[in-house]
Structure formats: C-alpha cells, structure tokens
Amino acid sequence: MKRSGYIRKTFGLILFALMATVSCTETAYVPATFENTPIGNFKALWNIMDRHYCFFDLKKRELGVDWDSVYVKYEKLIDKDMSDLSLYEVLNNMLRELKDGHVNLYGYYDVGRNWTWKTDYPSNYSAEIRSYYLGNDYFIAAAGYNYIILPDNIGYMTIESFSNVISESKLDAIISWFALCNGIIIDLRENGGGIVSEAEKVAARFTEEKVLAGYMKYKTGPGRNDFSDAMPIYLEPASTQLRWQKPVALLVNRGCFSSANDFTVKMKALPNVTVFGDRTGGGGGLPISSELPNGWSIRFSSAPMFDADMNDIEGGVDPDVWVSLTDSDRAKNVDTLIETARKWINDKIINP
Structure with missing residues (x-):
C-alpha cells in the first residue's frame, strides 16, 4: 500500500x-x-x-x-x-x-x-417474465449478453453486467443479426456495473460522431472542496466495427449502478436513444481504496461525475420516459417496460 x-x-x-x-x-x-x-x-x-x-x-x-x-x-x-x-x-x-x-x-x-439505493425502491423487473420474452432459443454472445428478435421484428438484448468482457467481433455479430430489425431494445435492468471500458465499448456502437457525454472532477488536495475544474468526457464512435443508427430503447431500473449508471448517461446523450423505466441506482463517483492500520481496507468515491448538462449522477439518472411494471401486467406475464419500448419503436417506424 x-x-x-x-x-x-x-x-x-x-x-x-x-x-x-x-x-x-x-x-x-x-x-x-x-x-x-x-x-x-x-x-x-x-x-x-x-x-x-x-x-x-x-x-x-x-x-x-x-x-x-x-x-x-x-x-x-x-x-x-x-x-x-x-x-x-x-x-x-x-x-x-x-x-x-x-x-x-x-x-x-x-x-x-x-444497498438502499436499490432496496428502498420497487424493482420494476421480473426475471421470470423476461424469460418469456427470451424463450429457449435465444443467442448468448457473452455472459449476460443474451439476444433474440421479437415477433414484431424488434431486436431484444440483455446486458446483465459489465464485469464480463465481450469481444468486438461478438458485438459485430449482434448488430449483424439485428440488421433488418426496426429497432433494438437493450434491457439493462439489474446491471450492477463492472468495467467502465466495457460499458463504453458497447455505447460506442450507437453513435456516428464524437459526442459530449458528461464531465468529471478530481481531487487536487486534502480539503473537502479541493477539486479541479470539470473535465469533459466524450463518447467516440467505434472506429472500424459495425455501428447501429436506428432507434434504441434502453430499459433501466434502480438496479443499474456504477458503470451501468455511466452507460445510461452516455446512451442518453445520443439522439437515436430513448431511456425507459425508473431512475438508475447511481454510483457516480470513481472509487479508490486505502487501508487502516489494522489491515482492513476501505473503498470510497473519490471523483464525482456529471452528465452533459453538469447534473450530478451520484443519485442516479432519470429516464426519458417513466414506466413502472404494473401489477396487472405482471399477473399476465407481460413486461410493461418492454411493451412500452416496442410501441415506441413501432411508432417511430410509422412516424419517423
């Protein structure tokens, strides 16, 4: 140490x-x-x-x-x-x-x-209901990356964690498989985070130009308010791989934390993306670690991050469209968020 x-x-x-x-x-x-x-x-x-x-x-x-x-x-x-x-x-x-x-x-x-950022709120999610949409014949690109084409020609994929590495070739395969779809639904719910560069790798597949995605400050001294000026964070398009430019519906809930929170910020900055669901769980500070004299370790947030409008994201990111999983839909094994996203994509085809 x-x-x-x-x-x-x-x-x-x-x-x-x-x-x-x-x-x-x-x-x-x-x-x-x-x-x-x-x-x-x-x-x-x-x-x-x-x-x-x-x-x-x-x-x-x-x-x-x-x-x-x-x-x-x-x-x-x-x-x-x-x-x-x-x-x-x-x-x-x-x-x-x-x-x-x-x-x-x-x-x-x-x-x-x-974990009160998650446990104090409704989940707006059911793994059992999601399994009805995936069925038994879905594709697995990497751990947690599951995808299938829904009957109305909309691509549906889950990203359960950013802790697992997905190769660029597998992202190419997903986008190629969805090539003729009218849009994509990315289900990020319950993604607790992982590797930030993995989240950025995926987000880079949904933009054709360099986009201001947010800002970050870092500590410059021991004072509680010793911070640098806000430094811009940009999302740049994937350089040589396939990129998607048709509508994207991103589904989020309070279980989206840390790098999933950061992924939501980046995706929300893109014009072809609309975010559905609840506020994310937050986790908008870069963590570092230290050690106590007795050997116990402490991890904590050290660098605050913001969205492109300089809004703090520690407490989460608001969706563009607030949607809750209703009891009536749950009883019918219907996911309100997925159905709302499907309707939005289909409406975009009729009224682009």
Missing part, C-alpha cells in the same frame, strides 16, 4: 483508472501517526474519508450528513477494550451514514455496504 504522501492525481491517471475498472486499486494517503488501536483505526478511517471522499457537500445537501458531527457521534462509541467485531460494526455504521454504494469496509468478518 502506498503511504508516502497525498496523491495529486492527474486527469490522465483518473481517466486511465476510469477506463480500466470501477474497482480501482489506487490508494489514498494514510497518516502514519495513527496507531493500530480502536481509536487509532477510527481516526484513520475518518481522516482518510475527510481528505479523499468526494461527495460531502452532496450528502449534506441531500441527506443532512455533517461529517464533523459524524465524528463526534461515533467517537463516543469507541472504547480501548472493544473487540474487533464491535469496532467493525461502529466503523461500518459510521460509513453507512453516507448511503453511498461505492463505500465499502472490508474487514475480516464482512464487507460493509449500503
């Missing part, structure tokens, strides 16, 4: 990390003065977050979380004779105040997490 001093990340380094993986292993500064005691580990964790976490203003504005008050609240719970398990519970509860899905405490007992 790197402990030599505060890391002043260059924008190029941040972009490299962003393109490589959301599970970034870049490490943050750990002050050497903190001892491996309950209070030492508590102070180390609070200070690491204080210097490097990127959403304090947002969390205070939206959740009323004051990080200094959090210190006072949880310091009272630290005892020099407390067990490791008790310490872990206190530290994890302190981090849960932030309600950030990219904040995780990796201890010997558990991985601390907060």
Whole structure:
C-alpha cells in the first residue's frame, strides 16, 4: 500500500483508472501517526474519508450528513477494550451514514455496504417474465449478453453486467443479426456495473460522431472542496466495427449502478436513444481504496461525475420516459417496460 504522501492525481491517471475498472486499486494517503488501536483505526478511517471522499457537500445537501458531527457521534462509541467485531460494526455504521454504494469496509468478518439505493425502491423487473420474452432459443454472445428478435421484428438484448468482457467481433455479430430489425431494445435492468471500458465499448456502437457525454472532477488536495475544474468526457464512435443508427430503447431500473449508471448517461446523450423505466441506482463517483492500520481496507468515491448538462449522477439518472411494471401486467406475464419500448419503436417506424 502506498503511504508516502497525498496523491495529486492527474486527469490522465483518473481517466486511465476510469477506463480500466470501477474497482480501482489506487490508494489514498494514510497518516502514519495513527496507531493500530480502536481509536487509532477510527481516526484513520475518518481522516482518510475527510481528505479523499468526494461527495460531502452532496450528502449534506441531500441527506443532512455533517461529517464533523459524524465524528463526534461515533467517537463516543469507541472504547480501548472493544473487540474487533464491535469496532467493525461502529466503523461500518459510521460509513453507512453516507448511503453511498461505492463505500465499502472490508474487514475480516464482512464487507460493509449500503444497498438502499436499490432496496428502498420497487424493482420494476421480473426475471421470470423476461424469460418469456427470451424463450429457449435465444443467442448468448457473452455472459449476460443474451439476444433474440421479437415477433414484431424488434431486436431484444440483455446486458446483465459489465464485469464480463465481450469481444468486438461478438458485438459485430449482434448488430449483424439485428440488421433488418426496426429497432433494438437493450434491457439493462439489474446491471450492477463492472468495467467502465466495457460499458463504453458497447455505447460506442450507437453513435456516428464524437459526442459530449458528461464531465468529471478530481481531487487536487486534502480539503473537502479541493477539486479541479470539470473535465469533459466524450463518447467516440467505434472506429472500424459495425455501428447501429436506428432507434434504441434502453430499459433501466434502480438496479443499474456504477458503470451501468455511466452507460445510461452516455446512451442518453445520443439522439437515436430513448431511456425507459425508473431512475438508475447511481454510483457516480470513481472509487479508490486505502487501508487502516489494522489491515482492513476501505473503498470510497473519490471523483464525482456529471452528465452533459453538469447534473450530478451520484443519485442516479432519470429516464426519458417513466414506466413502472404494473401489477396487472405482471399477473399476465407481460413486461410493461418492454411493451412500452416496442410501441415506441413501432411508432417511430410509422412516424419517423
């Protein structure tokens, strides 16, 4: 682990990390003065977050979380004779105040997490109903990439995760198979993220020109508001491979997090794409990691990302068309989101 001093990340380094993986292993500064005691580990964790976490203003504005008050609240719970398990519970509860899905405490007992970005909302999704649309004879391009042509000549594909690598040749095969279709439905629901470069690889198949997709800031110092100016993020078309220019309906729900959230931002910036469903789960901060004196690891959001209009995407991305899976449709094994997207594509054919 790197402990030599505060890391002043260059924008190029941040972009490299962003393109490589959301599970970034870049490490943050750990002050050497903190001892491996309950209070030492508590102070180390609070200070690491204080210097490097990127959403304090947002969390205070939206959740009323004051990080200094959090210190006072949880310091009272630290005892020099407390067990490791008790310490872990206190530290994890302190981090849960932030309600950030990219904040995780990796201890010997558990991985601390907060999934309220997903669990506090309706799923607007049924795996059983989706299986009726896929049937038994669908194609599998890669793990989680399933596709088929629906009876009304609309391509339907699922992307269940961006953790799995899909080759450019397999993306070519999907687009070739859909070539005569009137449009494509991409079902992103329940995609919890993965490798950002994989998400960008897929999005690049749906544009013919370089498009401003969003912005990112990065930390320039230990102050809570020490950020760079907003740096533009562009989506560029796939260079030599096949690209799709007919209508695309992207289906999202609260289960779309991290790189799936980023994928939604990029796709929403494209003129041939309309997003249907619910707000995504968010996860709009590039995560990095650090380590406490006792060896526990902490992961947290370090660089905030925004859409093309400079809207913060930590709390999710709104769809263009809000659609919920209705109880009446669910009872009939009908997916309201898929049917709404099919109607939109068919209407586009009649009234382009």
